[in-house]
Amino acid sequence: MAGRAPRPRNPEGRMTLGQHLVELRKRISIAALAIVLFSIPAWWAVDYVWAALSAPVLAVAEAQDRDATLAYTTIGEAFDTRLLIMFLVGVVASSPIWLYQLWAFIVPALHQREKRFAIGFLAAAVPLFIGGTLAAWFVFPNIVILLTSFAFGESATLLSARIYLDFAIKFILAIGLGFLFPVVLVALNFARVITGEGILKAWRWAILGVATFTAIATPAADVLSMVLLAIPMIGLYFAAAAVAVLHDKRVAKREAAMNAEYGIRVDD
Template identity: 45%
Template sequence: MARTSRQTNPEGRMPLLAHLRELRKRVVLAVLGIVVGAVAGWFCFEPVFEALQRPLLDAAAVAGKDVRLNFTALAGALDMQIKVSLFLGVLLSSPWWLYQLWAFVTPGLTRKERRHAVGFLAAAVPLFAAGAYLAWLLLPRAVTLLTDFVPTGASNIVDAQTYLSFVMRLILAFGLAFVLPVLMVALSYLGLVRARTWLAGWRWAVFVIFLFAAVMTPTPDAFTMILVAIPMCVLYFAAVGVAALRDRRADRAQAERLAA
């Protein structure tokens, strides 16, 4: 862990000015990390763009239809490259700016809570990546389903900006959905929500998960929806289990303090 140079008062609290300076420092470092990631994303634009339009080209080849991306503005291609670069920058630098967030918060936490924060970040990054990867796997099926509605002999000229927004929303939605169990555990470790509260609402949680899967799954078959919903349900109940273990240890520690 990097040493912090913050000054504290006799009660161990930071002055407001020092707190604002530290916030500015962490925001600047996070933005610089995103910029570095965006520069790397700029040079990766060509293969990424090829991967983005590949589902459209494959769907067109299979259906024998004319489906392609179109740039409607003079600077549309440049604008799309900038947006894709920034999007890749946020994804590539996520461990860095999450660390900056953690580094800003941890001085106000106990040593034990800092270890928990590290664990939350270590779990959030791969879970977000797993959700984003699942969305990427579903993207070709979504494109194939949507292009099936194009009448025979007609062309589907897809606006590039609209298509990019669709892909980004799909990836971010699945990524954030997979991170929600980490938020559940964090709220439990902060003592704000107990495991029995999460467990009491499991029916609503499962319903919302399957509703989300039904809306976001590009195919109308139930099998694909179930394949998407099951991992999310497993993550939900795993988070409940971790929260229950935390509650048990906290209750035992409190009982020992009262007995002493």
């Protein structure tokens, strides 16, 4: 029985839409599995993480001289709270793995000699993500105190533990992911999707986007927290633009040298 004829290779290394979807499913599956595996050991650290996350509520009681506490309003809420904390720890702890999957999906067609850039991507992305979560952790207590200060008179502050934790996780992870945006820009530049000059030209939109993002991520009239988050994100944006411009110049110089040597255009 004759074997199936092999499919012709795509000389440009391009992927079809179906191949992109298969690749996306593969990367998401690996990332999700990593988060689950790193979340399981976090069960034994839940009490310590919860004590740190709930500390701002105790600060509310002291700062505003009112009763403030976290309550479990349903039978399964305490268990759900523990699972959410495990998820938060799992996402942060497994960040090197799912960040690499992000890189591998964005730039799957890099030449072998440029695979080393994945190391540089992870070396920048992991500290930035963790740094973003730490920045969010730093300003989170101020946001809790400020938002609860709008309570009327002598009323008590009774917060659902599930809702409070959901707010904390969204805030912390949103800021952490926001700090990754410059690294994604550099990855797209290396994949020849955008140029360094294009990144620089969009600086006004970038500042507007950062200001909008920090305003949404810090749902309070806490201007100081917004500024503390916006300044490093804007600085990282211009740093990403500088890296992209340098990369474009290096690629252009290499292509010019190849053209001079062979008299033909050689793709990077």
